[in-house]
Amino acid sequence: MNLFVAFVYANDKRKAVNKDWRTPESSLITCALFGPFGAIAAMHIMHHKTHKPKFYLVYLFAVIHIVLIAKLAGLF
Numbered sequence: 001m002n003l004f005v006a007f008v009y010a011n012d013k014r015k016a017v018n019k020d021w022r023t024p025e026s027s028l029i030t031c032a033l034f035g036p037f038g039a040i041a042a043m044h045i046m047h048h049k050t051h052k053p054k055f056y057l058v059y060l061f062a063v064i065h066i067v068l069i070a071k072l073a074g075l076f
Contacts, residue, residue: 001035005036006035006038008028009039010042036059039058043055
């Protein structure tokens with residue numbers, strides 16, 4: 001899922017550079033909910049959406065995923 005989300009973010013960046021039809025920000029945020037690590041990687045590698053305040057949610061999603069993984073692994 002994270003690879004798919006990274007592809008979605010990279011594709012949106014390509015479209016931005018080419019001044020083509022873009023993926024809605026709400027769709028990017030929704031994708032990040034399911035694959036936050038791919039979204040973070042693509043955001044930093046592509047320098048895409050890193051300064052938009054609403055995309056700070058992606059980091060919150062990553063923390064939630066880490067907590068859930070730790071909980072499922074029985075770490076706490």
